Amino acid sequence: MTEFTELYKNLSNSELLKIIAESDKYNPIAVETAKTEIDSRKLSTEELNQAKTEINKQEEKKKLEIEKRKRQEGKIKENASTLFDTINPIQNGIQTPEKIIRLTTLIFSGIAVYRIFKEFGMLRYMFTDSGAKWDLSMVEYFFHLIVLPLAAFLFWKRKKSGWILLSIFLTYSAITVIGLFLMNIGRQPSGIPALESLFPTVSPITYIMTLIFFGGTLWLISKEEIRNIYKISKQTMFLTIGLTIAVNVIYMYSIIG
Known part of the structure; x- marks a missing residue:
């Protein structure tokens, strides 16, 4: 009791009245101490009303903060739901072109970031080391690092050049995979761990x-x-894909030959 008495002497009128009003949240001894302290202050009606007004203001402020937090949480959930609905590849019905574009952009932007991160050391070497030499093989090696980020960005911006660059990248990648597959058909393990x-x-x-x-x-x-x-x-579609196939096949044939 003494502990509460000394502590509650430093509390404001509104704080004491709030303890009394919310007695179910506090220790009974604490509530009785608050009542005793309020009685000892001999508050006038004006002082009591002022204390109650402060309590109401605090409660209103708390409600506004709670409502604001709920609105923010609702907005986050709504945005997350919209994003998931946009990029979700498993949906009922046919996907709209807009969803296909956003999903494609998301996937290939992620691939671009991953590949740049993976090859960052090699990129730094080629651009900073005086002994690094650029030739056709190095351009081919870094082709996806150069084209893919630009293609993903322009494709997202709905630019014609974005579609063309992404189609070139996809065609190039598909033909390269076919070439590697054919080269590895029937390949037997060498038995040499290093190789x-x-x-x-x-x-x-x-x-x-x-x-x-x-x-x-x-x-x-x-x-x-x-x-x-x-x-x-x-015509543009066939020309883009056809020329990419032709150039890639010629390049691969020149390497094999």
Whole structure:
């Protein structure tokens, strides 16, 4: 009791009245001490009303804060739900072109960031080391690092050049996968650990799934409703894909030859 008495002498009138009003939240001794302290202060009606007004203001402020927090939480949940609905590849009904564009942009932006992070050391070496030499093989090595981020950004901006660059990347990647698959058909382990670590044997399923991914995405963005958004005609589509295939095949043949 003495402990509460000394403590409550330093509390304001509104704080004491709040303890009394919310007696179910406090120790009975604390409530009785608050009542005793209030009685000892001999408050006038004006002082009591002022204390009650302060309590009401505090309660109103608390309610506003709670409502604000609820609105913020609701907004976050709504935005998260909208984002999930936008990028969710498993949806009822047919996906709209807008959802396909956003999902494609999200996936390939992620791939671009991952590849840049993975090759960052090599990129730093090529751009900062005086001994680094750029040739056709190095341009080919960094092709995806140069084209993919730009393609993803322009594709997201609904630019014609974004569709063309992404189609070039997808076609190039699909043809490269086919080439690697053909080169590894019938390949037997060398039995030399060092070589196996440098050139590990890849399962045919991996090549097939990768080809389906790139080829499927190319087919998806080549659909008429998507091409119309980017103002891509059939002629432009066939020319873009055909030239990319031709250049890639010629390049791969020159390496093998």
